[in-house]
Amino acid sequence: MRFTRSSTGTLFVGGALGLTLAALAYPAVLGVQNVSSSPSRIVAQTSAGPLTEADRDFVVKVRAAGLWEYPVGQMAIAKGTSPAVVTAGRHLVAGHAALDATVRRIAPQLGVTLPNLPSPQQQGFVSTLTSDSRGTRFDSDFANILRITHGSIFNTVAKIRSTTRNTLVRALADQANTTVLDHISVMEKTGLVNFDTVLFQETTPPKLPASEVTPPVPVPGAPTVVLTAPPDNAFSPSASPTGPTAG
Template identity: 35%
Template sequence: MRGPRPATAAAACVLAAALLAGGCAPMGRQTTDGGLQPARPAAGDGETGGDAGQGAAETDGGLLSAADRLLLVQLRQAALWEIPVGRAAARRGSQETTRTNLGQIATRHIRFDEVNRQMAAKLNVPLPNRPTATQQSWMSEITGKSGTDYDKTVVARTRTAQGQLYTRAAEVRASTRNTVMRKYAQQVQTFLNGQLKRLENTGFVTVDTLPDPPAVTGAPPPGSPNQRRSPAPAATSVLPGG
């Protein structure tokens, strides 16, 4: 395998800007049995994953937490399995929408992997060079499908994985103490949102392929379907002093 190409920080910024500007062209009750398993290796399989090392470390931009490092690792692992899967789907998909959108997902992953590797080098985070055991099992499962089942499975597996990664990026964006990582996590969210949109554009993301909503407390009960309520008044109209 060829090692990472040397690149300057300016090149990374150009790559990120181009990607985020759009220059590149489940699972809960999942019908394809996509369990909500985190993208991390099984114990003893020799991959870099888990919490990427316990504790915070001082680096560019301030303290970098284990959660910060794990986001970089999981972005790398996502690229390692979704690039070959996307490339294969661009050829094997039974529907044109699957072929087009999964091909774009692979291309965007290739470009963002360059950005992610440069960020990992900047923050001194080691990255793995192979997918996790779970991700490899997904790849084998997808390869064994054909026709519409192939399309449904590749979209469902990828959509679940991207959704989990999007949640992690949001957590890092909200909690990181590192200013470099905070800005990067926001770029990651934009990148992943584009990936999710492409998967949803295939038409194979349905109610049955989405994970269960998170459990929450304090939410209001649903309104009566037979009673139309007027919109709430403007917040300023109910605050003291208007």
């Protein structure tokens, strides 16, 4: 499993692109880290209940996760060298297509702006796996990176589920809880997860600058990226995808 250093010299998994954002649409820091400045602050009153800063950031996190895990899942289907890795890839694309459909449905009701690209850190994970040749290196990097990121977000899902007063966010947290646990399980079933490394990364996360863990601001007027889902839902509690489109 490989590690690289951020622009600040911090060691972390997979690498990150050196993108500096001129402006942020999402005031709180997003990504694997969860360091919102005021998570309980109410940012909107909606028909589904009050929306806090933490609620809004969670919706954006779910969207951003799908924007990188969905194509990585497709990569695993094409490059995986074991049936377990291929199956894990199918679970990723299916689960995130279903979550993405929910997020795109509720975001307008909540007044939440969704990104069309994942964070630079997440783009770094994609770059790492893209550069891996088909073989054991890809399989191992895939299983460990995805196990770390899902394990890191699992506690966030639980906290949002237990604290939100917004019914739409609560339902999204229910769906995310099922999906994330499924993805943790299929990564572990590959037999490739290095638990010493994974648990260290989860419990000692790197302190990255906001520019590396915040999704870029969407370009005004740009079509929304859609993670499309075909009828086959064999690998998800909700749906299964074919490929990303813009619409």
